[in-house]
Amino acid sequence: xxxxxxxxxxxxxxxxxxxxxxxxxxxxxxxxxxxxxxxxxxxxxxxxxxxxxxxxxxxxxxxxxxxxxxxxxxxxxxxxxxxxxxxxxxxxxxxxxxxxxxxxxxxxxxxxxxxxxxxxxxxxxxxxxxxxxxxxxxxxxxxxxxxxxxxxxx
Amino acid sequence: xxxxxxxxxxxxxxxxxxxxxxxxxxxxxxxxxxxxxxxxxxxxxxxxxxxxxxxxxxxxxxxxxxxxxxxxxxxxxxxxxxxxxxxxxxxxxxxxxxxxxxxxxxxxxxxxxxxxxxxxxxxxxxxxxxxxxxxxxxxxxxxxxxxxxxxxxx
Numbered sequence: 120x121x122x123x124x125x126x127x128x129x130x131x132x133x134x135x136x137x138x139x140x141x142x143x144x145x146x147x148x149x150x151x152x153x154x155x156x157x158x159x160x161x162x163x164x165x166x167x168x169x170x171x172x173x174x175x176x177x178x179x180x181x182x183x184x185x186x187x188x189x190x191x192x193x194x195x196x197x198x199x200x201x202x203x204x205x206x207x208x209x210x211x212x213x214x215x216x217x218x219x220x221x222x223x224x225x226x227x228x229x230x231x232x233x234x235x236x237x238x239x240x241x242x243x244x245x246x247x248x249x250x251x252x253x254x255x256x257x258x259x260x261x262x263x264x265x266x267x268x269x270x271x272x273x
Numbered sequence: 274x275x276x277x278x279x280x281x282x283x284x285x286x287x288x289x290x291x292x293x294x295x296x297x298x299x300x301x302x303x304x305x306x307x308x309x310x311x312x313x314x315x316x317x318x319x320x321x322x323x324x325x326x327x328x329x330x331x332x333x334x335x336x337x338x339x340x341x342x343x344x345x346x347x348x349x350x351x352x353x354x355x356x357x358x359x360x361x362x363x364x365x366x367x368x369x370x371x372x373x374x375x376x377x378x379x380x381x382x383x384x385x386x387x388x389x390x391x392x393x394x395x396x397x398x399x400x401x402x403x404x405x406x407x408x409x410x411x412x413x414x415x416x417x418x419x420x421x422x423x424x425x426x427x
Binding site: 152153155156157159160163188189191192193195196 | 306307309310311313314317342343345346347349350
């Protein structure tokens, strides 16, 4: 109960939409490493949900709720790493030139993903398996939509 | 308001303490990559808070609240990557042998860190700068305490 109240308050902070890192001091390679880390963890927690939606692994309501909550946080993390300073990175990145040449479209793809995650979050505690699987599909589609245009083919 | 309610519900899921990834299917290198990604992002969001507590960057209550919320999620992520299967990883890891030879002590250090993050979360929306800086110090101490024994010196 205590934890529930705390997170309820924190949700207000999460909605602020402000950059809360000190980007000016961050090295280009660190920017890339951090945004890739966020993508790696999105994969960690989305993977099992995609497996459930595709019928490859058994549906588990607790896992849907937990992973949706973690994706809620993770879905906010990569974007401030896609700043011009990161173009000076020496490490390998799969970001396509379109990230820089089509910023409005890239931002729209980010927003689309975050909305899809929020839609999943909103049904993740309801126990409605069909609605959850549909929302998981929506997140997968949003991931793919952004990767299609802005990430090098893997 | 809607978002606040949703996250309040999700907090219940976050408290479940169950492993919500399909570890059996995950490659050793992926386990290491994922746990390192969680540490990388803990650094991204804790760094500015440490800077505030040390007086190196200006105190910002919104950043404390936001980053504490994100650390709440991130503090739960690395630990299920420290499974025996990860010892077969070919990629470089800074995990010391003590991770495997002193599992109880390692688990205690994880718990200590998570408690310190929860203590920060609990004061992060209160606007009490001194209490927040003290809690930030507690998290930094918990990070260092675990690194001291379980991570190779950087």
